[in-house]
Amino acid sequence: MDREEGKAAQSPPNLGALLANPRGGCHCCAVTEFLGQVPLLQCLPSSSIRRIADAVLVKRYEPGGYVAREGDPVDGLYIILDGQAEVSAPANTEEENRPDYVLNKYDYFGYGTNSSVHQVNVIAVSKLTCFVLPNQYGHLLQPKTIWSAEETPENHSLLEQILHLEPLEVDIFRGFTLPGAPTFRQALAAASKTVDCLKAVHSLHAIFLIAGDKNLPIIYQVHRARDGTSFATRKVEAKQKGLVIFTLIASFQKDELGFEHQAAIMPDVPPPEELLNLEEIRERRLTDPRFPMQYRNSAAKKKFVPWPIEMRFCEDSASQHKPSLNYWFRARGKLSDDPALHRCVVAYASDLLYSGVSLNPHREKGLKTYSLSLDHSIWFHKPVKADDWLLYVIDSPSAHGGRGFVTGRMFNRQGELVMSLTQEALIRRAKTPGQPSQTPRPKL
Missing domain, CATH: 2.60.120.10 (Jelly Rolls)
Structure with a gap:
C-alpha cells in the first residue's frame, strides 16, 4: 500500500x-x-x-x-x-x-x-x-558551499569540509574520499541536495558493492524515485571508473504531528563532562607505568591527529571484550545550521567504531583482523544536533560465517531516542605473512 x-x-x-x-x-x-x-x-x-x-x-x-x-x-x-x-x-x-x-x-x-x-x-x-x-x-544563487551561503568550508568544522560536494549538473555531484571518511555520508549529502529543504531524511539503507579508490574522486548520481506531498525517495549510485561501488536509498519526510511513544530507555551512564576524551586517555597512557615502556615510547613517536568527532567512553578498558559499547560524541568545530548537514554528520559518526564492536569478544594478544562494511541502515526518529552531546549505545547480538552484526541507538541529553541503526560487516582474520594474497575486489 x-x-x-x-x-x-x-x-x-x-x-x-x-x-x-x-x-x-x-x-x-x-x-x-x-x-x-x-x-x-x-x-x-x-x-x-x-x-x-x-x-x-x-x-x-x-x-x-x-x-x-x-x-x-x-x-x-x-x-x-x-x-x-x-x-x-x-x-x-x-x-x-x-x-x-x-x-x-x-x-x-x-x-x-x-x-x-x-x-x-x-x-x-x-x-x-x-x-x-x-x-x-x-x-x-552563488553560495560559498552547498551548506553555507556566506562562509567557505575552511571556516567550519572539518566534517563540513568532508561532506562538501561539487555540483556538476542537476542531480550529479563530485566528492573526494578521505582517510576515515566513509563515502555513503557524502551520498546522503547528495540525496539531501535534491529534495526540498522542508523534507528531512528519516531512513537510509546503503549497500557496499566493491572497494573504492581513496585517491580518486567519486561521482554521485541521484535518481528521483519519488516526490510526494509528504515523502520523497532518492536512490544514489556512487561511481568510480564507471563502476558502481555502492548504492544508497534514502527516504525523506515533511514534518508532521502524529502519535508518539518511546519504550527505549537511555542507559544510566556518567555525563560526558565527567569522562575523558581520546586525547586525554592517550596522555594518561603515555605516563601510566602499567603499560610497557616499549608501547609508551612507540605511541609517543606516532603523530596523533584528532578525529573530527570528539568521543568520551563510558566504560574503561576492562570492558573491551564485551559485545557492546557506550560512548558520548559530538562534532568538533563550528557547523552551519542546515538540518540536513547535521543528519549527514551524525551518519558519518555512526560508523567510526560501529562494526568493530562485533570483534570485541574475539580480541586476543597478537590477533590481526580486517573488516569491511556490507550494509548500513539508519532511522532518524527526531531532530538531531550533531554539535551537541549524543550517547551512542552499540550492541552486537551475533557474529557468524565471517559476518558481524551490530545494532545501535542514539540518545540526546534529554534521554530522547533520536536514531536507531543496524550494520552487517565482513570480519576476518588478517592473512599472515607468506600467505598468497587473493583478496578479491568485490566485497560480496
Missing part, C-alpha cells in the same frame, strides 16, 4: 490561493516548499532558499502576453509557478537554430545567460504565473 494511502483527504497547499491571500508563515512555507522543488535551487543551502522565498516577486500574464522580449534587459530569474510559456526565436533566425519549446511548472529562464538582454521571446501560452528573483538578489 502506498505510504500516503489511508490518510484523511489532504491535498497540497494551493499556492495560487496563498499568493492571493497571504497569511504570514503559511504563505512563506508554501513558497519555500515550491522553490525547494526547482532543480536549479536544490543544491543551495536551506538558508539561501528561505531568503529567496522572501525576495521573489509574483508576476502574472494573460495568454499571448509577452513575458520577455528579444532585446529587453534581463531583470532576474523567472521560475514558472503555474501555466505554460513558449520560447520562440525571432523570425529572422535560421531554422536549425530556432529554440522553439514550451516551459512548464518548475522550469526557469533568465539565469546563466552571458548577455544582459534576452535573446529570445517568451510568450504565455495560457494564464501564467511566475516567481521572479530580481537581479540584485542574484548572489543568493
Whole structure:
C-alpha cells in the first residue's frame, strides 16, 4: 500500500490561493516548499532558499502576453509557478537554430545567460504565473558551499569540509574520499541536495558493492524515485571508473504531528563532562607505568591527529571484550545550521567504531583482523544536533560465517531516542605473512 494511502483527504497547499491571500508563515512555507522543488535551487543551502522565498516577486500574464522580449534587459530569474510559456526565436533566425519549446511548472529562464538582454521571446501560452528573483538578489544563487551561503568550508568544522560536494549538473555531484571518511555520508549529502529543504531524511539503507579508490574522486548520481506531498525517495549510485561501488536509498519526510511513544530507555551512564576524551586517555597512557615502556615510547613517536568527532567512553578498558559499547560524541568545530548537514554528520559518526564492536569478544594478544562494511541502515526518529552531546549505545547480538552484526541507538541529553541503526560487516582474520594474497575486489 502506498505510504500516503489511508490518510484523511489532504491535498497540497494551493499556492495560487496563498499568493492571493497571504497569511504570514503559511504563505512563506508554501513558497519555500515550491522553490525547494526547482532543480536549479536544490543544491543551495536551506538558508539561501528561505531568503529567496522572501525576495521573489509574483508576476502574472494573460495568454499571448509577452513575458520577455528579444532585446529587453534581463531583470532576474523567472521560475514558472503555474501555466505554460513558449520560447520562440525571432523570425529572422535560421531554422536549425530556432529554440522553439514550451516551459512548464518548475522550469526557469533568465539565469546563466552571458548577455544582459534576452535573446529570445517568451510568450504565455495560457494564464501564467511566475516567481521572479530580481537581479540584485542574484548572489543568493552563488553560495560559498552547498551548506553555507556566506562562509567557505575552511571556516567550519572539518566534517563540513568532508561532506562538501561539487555540483556538476542537476542531480550529479563530485566528492573526494578521505582517510576515515566513509563515502555513503557524502551520498546522503547528495540525496539531501535534491529534495526540498522542508523534507528531512528519516531512513537510509546503503549497500557496499566493491572497494573504492581513496585517491580518486567519486561521482554521485541521484535518481528521483519519488516526490510526494509528504515523502520523497532518492536512490544514489556512487561511481568510480564507471563502476558502481555502492548504492544508497534514502527516504525523506515533511514534518508532521502524529502519535508518539518511546519504550527505549537511555542507559544510566556518567555525563560526558565527567569522562575523558581520546586525547586525554592517550596522555594518561603515555605516563601510566602499567603499560610497557616499549608501547609508551612507540605511541609517543606516532603523530596523533584528532578525529573530527570528539568521543568520551563510558566504560574503561576492562570492558573491551564485551559485545557492546557506550560512548558520548559530538562534532568538533563550528557547523552551519542546515538540518540536513547535521543528519549527514551524525551518519558519518555512526560508523567510526560501529562494526568493530562485533570483534570485541574475539580480541586476543597478537590477533590481526580486517573488516569491511556490507550494509548500513539508519532511522532518524527526531531532530538531531550533531554539535551537541549524543550517547551512542552499540550492541552486537551475533557474529557468524565471517559476518558481524551490530545494532545501535542514539540518545540526546534529554534521554530522547533520536536514531536507531543496524550494520552487517565482513570480519576476518588478517592473512599472515607468506600467505598468497587473493583478496578479491568485490566485497560480496
